[in-house]
Amino acid sequence: MSIQSRKEEHVNLALSGKATFREKTNGFEQYELVYNALPEINLADVDTRTLFCGAQLLSPFLVTGMTGGYPNAENINRSIAEACAECGIAMGVGSMRAALEQTGSDPTFSVVRQFSDRVPILANIGAAQAALWHREGTLAQYVDRAVSLIGARALAVHLNPLQELLQPEGEPRFRGVLDAIAALIRTNNVPIIVKEVGAGITGNVARRLADVGVTMIDVAGAGGTSWAGIEILRRADAEQVNHLWDVGTPTAECIRQCVGVVPTVIASGGISTGTEAAKALAMGAHLVGTARPVLEAYAQGGTEAIVQFARNWELHLRQWMFIMGCSKLNDLRDPSTIQRIL
């Protein structure tokens, strides 16, 4: 199957309602935000702005990378970029491999460029691909093209060994990935964010990344979209691989393990409400990311529905910050604001 039709199939399966974890949750139900009966602030004092990749966001939210590379992806990326620009939040595009290995500009990605002066946009490549390009000596040149195609302020590099193992066309070759990431950090062309795709980055992995100079990690933990699930649905021999459907570390646990290991932790993976976003920030995350819920909003009502989704998150975050006595996000990112209840 061509990369283009695979990308389309991924989007359709993500929207099918079948691509979620079966038993595992994101773990946030084990935590409660701490109510403050003496907040000493007004609701109007609450300020959700934050700096990310040198830009000011109105709220600490990121739509993480999903798509590009087949005709309808242009509409999806345009809508997401438009909504993010309207709400002042960041966005990523999906893996850019197909666009980079061909010559010429790919409009399904470059469509977001027109919004890149208003929101930080993240380019995206796979870590296994980065390792291959590093061995071939072409990594820097591909990264330059990826960044300039969409006017990106940072590059997300995704770690997805579970997905590559299960994908029928997968390439489970992860030797040399850490070296390639180290090379990307050394060349220092653009900030690097290392992310998973829904199985989670643990504290141990974060420490190995930090050792080679990684400062930003998107944990993309378990509890939301199951990429093992998506790929299993695409296979004829599901019974051979079904036991891997729910593999991964729940998002809340990933955040707990990664905060303090690198300076910037992005919390994502099954976060679908403003309350869960507030919990992630209280646990020390800098930014909160979401993917599939935004795709679902797009499918229901295009740009307007994504804007509504993001505004609801912001509203709920503001409500929480007021009743917790936190006028700034830094006040929210304090261990006293959250407690374990289970």
Ligand SMILES: Cc1cc2nc3c(=O)[nH]c(=O)nc-3n(C[C@H](O)[C@H](O)[C@H](O)COP(=O)(O)O)c2cc1C
């Ligand atoms: C349709 C779809 C396509 C995706 N494609 C990519 C990709 O190309 N690169 C990547 O880094 N992550 C990709 N992801 C993973 C998301 O960025 C995110 O890490 C994951 O879906 C978990 O977040 P969620 O539970 O909010 O969906 C994709 C997700 C979806 C739903």
